[in-house]
Amino acid sequence: GRVEDEDRAAQGVAQQVVVKPELLRKAIHYHNKHRENSDAVGKFVAHLNMGLAYALLGEREAATVNHQYALRYALQLHSLEGQSLAIGSLSFSTGMYENDPDKMRVLVERYAELCGALKQTKNQVSALRKLGIIASEAGNSDESISYFQQAIDRARAQGDREAEKDCSVRLGIAAGQAKMADHLSDVLQRSVLKGAG
Secondary structure (H helix, E strand, C coil), X not given: CHHHHHHHHXXXXXXXXXXXXXXXXXXHHHHHHHHHCCCHHHHHHHHHHHHHHHHHHCCHHHHHHHHHHXXXXXXXXXXXXXXXXXXXHHXXXXXXXXXXXXXXXXXXXXXXXXXXXXXXXXXXXXXXXXXXXXXXXXXXXXXXXXXXXXXHHHHHHHCCHHHHHHHHHHHHHHHHHHHHHHHHHHHHHHHHHHHHC
C-alpha cells in the first residue's frame, strides 16, 4: 500500500547518499518499484531520483529520459517547484543536452525564469551564471556580460559574496575577451586597408 511505497521511496533516497554503483543500482530499483504503484506525485519523485542516480552513474541517456518524465509529471501537476527541480536537473546534471548548447540555453533560461518566479535567488544566480558561460563559449560576449552582471546583482542582493566574486571574475574575463576581439578586428581591418593601398 501507500506506506510501503513511501518506505520504498525513502529506502531509495537513503541509498543515494553513498555513491557506490551497486547502491545506486539498488536505489534505482526501489525508485522504479515506487513509480509503478504511485500517483503522479510519486511518479514525479521516482523519475527525478532515478534521473539523479543515473547521472551519478554517468548514464546520460537514462538520466535525461527520467528527468524528462519528471518534467512531464511536474507540468501535469501544474507544479512550478517540480518544474524547477526537473529542469534544474536537466540543466545541471551530466545529460544529453551537455553537447547541445542551444537546447541547454533554452532549458537554463526556463530554469532561471522559474527560479525568479519562485524567489529561488541562489538557484537563479546559478542559472544566470550558466547562461553567461554558455554565451561566452558561443562567442557572444555582450550576452555573456549581461548574464554575468544579472547574476552579480542578484548575488549581491542576496548577500552571496562567493557567487558575486565568481561572477565578477567571469564578467571581467568576458569583457576582456570582447575587447580583445574588437582589438583584433581593428588590427585586421588596418592591415587589410594597408595591404590594399
